[in-house]
Amino acid sequence: MLGTPKPASSILFLSFFLGKIGKHSVVSAVLPDSEYGTDSAAGCKRHAAQLSKHQNWFNVNGLKAQYEEEGHQLEEAINKILKKNQRLRQKYKRPDPRSDRLYKAEVTHPPDSDMTCAAVCRDDPSKLIVRHERTESEDNPKIHYGLIASANQLMKDALIRDALAQEKDVLCFEMEAAGLMNHFPCLVIRGICDYSDSHKNKEWQGYAAMAAAAYAKDILCQLPPTRVEAEKRINDILSSVTESMSKVQVTTQDTNIIVKKLCTEYMRDKIERWLSPPDPSADYNKALQQRHKDSGLWFLHGDVFAKWKKRPNSFLWLHGIPGCRKTILSSAIIQDLEETTYQPVLYFYFNFNDISKQSLDSMIRSLISQLYNKQEDIREQLNSLFSSCEDGRRQPTTESLNISLRQMIQQVGEVWIVLDALDECNTRKETEALLLWIKCILDSELRNVHLIVTSRPEQDIESAISEWARTEDMIAIQKAFVTNDIREYVRTKIREDEGLKRWRSIPEVQDEIENRLMEKADGMFRWAACQVEALKSCLDYPELREALASLPDTLDETYARILNSIPRGHKQKAIRILQFLSFSNRSLLIEEAVDAIAVDPEGVPRFDPKNRMPVPREISRYCSSLVVVVNRKKHWYDQNDQDIPVQRIREIFPLAQYCAEYWMHHAAIGEGRDKVLQRLIMEFFSLQ
Structure with missing residues (x-):
């Protein structure tokens, strides 16, 4: 096949021979005895690439069409080689056609038996798939073009073989090509010697190898050297492939990190919803x-x-x-x-x-x-x-x-x-x-x-x-521990708060406010904070002096004054806000509170978006000393998050989610004598 081959090198038990086919210089690599698989082939490729810097890769176009038109002469080429080298006949000649048995997928060779299929499985027609003999108009051996499946272990299961063949349109199974294809583009030529089942038939291995070699030689003989020289060199391609593979590896690592993060976040959300x-x-x-x-x-x-x-x-x-x-x-x-x-x-x-x-x-x-x-x-x-x-x-x-x-x-x-x-x-x-x-x-x-x-x-x-x-x-x-905190708070508020800036030009009034509040605070920080808020409404000194003279003694009295000071026009909405906050199982979002006070139980319709406050954050002005607006991120822990209509409902009617979850709780604690509430409950249960 290679003319007169010359040993070139032996690296890590890999043997290389140099020769010529037509006008092409060829490197032939021999894998270690009894070793095969993608790793061995990959190692062979790496060392073969070191032997010459002038290796090229080329495309093969048109050969399939030519063979289909004219047929091939592979059998003649094989016979010519065997006639010239008689010692090869025993191992590489075409076996007796009767040794070519294709068993049905469900028929398996006994795993512990060393006997041949002829002795164990035999020629029972019920176990065999009958095929017609090839005619003179058909190629013999036949050349197949298509997908080759490569792995690091033998395919010995006919059922898996058939499933993969049907799913992936696989022609045959082998154990070396992937070790080459993973590193540089190449044409894989394989001689088929068995049917990838448990009935391994070694009789056809020699002839299959000879047929593949004859086909490879035929390809090389039809490729002019000038065309090969015009193609890219393998080393150049390998360098480019290595660079691309490095980029792919980095991208894969980044992707793995992202996927892992998404999985972690998904699990965290599931735990959060569960707890x-x-x-x-x-x-x-x-x-x-x-x-x-x-x-x-x-x-x-x-x-x-x-x-x-x-x-x-x-x-x-x-x-x-x-x-x-x-x-x-x-x-x-x-x-x-x-x-x-x-x-x-x-x-x-x-x-x-x-x-x-x-x-x-x-x-x-x-x-x-x-x-x-x-x-x-x-x-x-x-x-x-x-x-x-x-x-x-x-x-x-x-x-x-x-x-x-x-x-x-x-x-x-x-x-x-x-x-x-x-x-x-x-x-x-x-x-x-x-x-x-x-x-x-x-x-x-x-x-x-x-x-x-x-x-x-x-x-x-x-x-x-x-x-x-x-x-x-x-x-x-102790009161002594808190007194300094209260004093610093009061002093800062009096001198820096915008609501008390009218007294900045009169230091003695500022001192009077501070001293009076400290006298009455008695270690109650909350009490002092409420009084500071109340004093903001004093517009002149007589009003301020009267307020300082009548400061409440306790927190309860302080809260009572705050409620009584709510303007008449704000009182009903302030009461509703406080009712929600007092009986709710959680804090309210600003948007929920705005919709809550926009509801008119006796109106038609009972809820009109036009009744919403134009500036939602101003809702605290209804009872500023009694509620606090806290900035925090909204979380929706619900399995319907992917449901676009549900999201739209939340956006258009923020209170809807709260109502769906807590209406029964509010109805249960509502006063039974409230006729409006009773009527609303009856109407709700009458809905079709």
């Missing part, structure tokens, strides 16, 4: 907005806080009277921890006004959700619990969530937990369960937890905590 944890960030942001810049420094810069941060498994209980800014202090602590520590900070605000923030279960759901979102490397624990609950179709128990939370905490370095307003748990039973949870956390094997809790000094809470906490860990927020 439905209350969001404490609204309480945190609200408190930060109300905090004066230096408020709480007496604690943050004190020895008690510093020792708490250093001591393992530390605990503090901060307690004080209503209005002493415990929640503001909690938020200051959280902010300080997030700025000075690198480990997760978890927090929760119990809230009388939000039913979703009044139980131990709600707190655990919130804490575990925060930890899950902050620590990607410990998510498997909660993912497993999600899977055990039928992939989120069943809710977990409080105990199972608590176990998962502990196991997740155990996997991180340190965890900082701040729990605000323990006294705002909804029942005594819930409060007892919460206090027991705190005790168990501190008594457990966990040594990496730092816990701060706040509350009013209620008897049941104090009695429970005093049983297991050290005396020095129970800190009373």
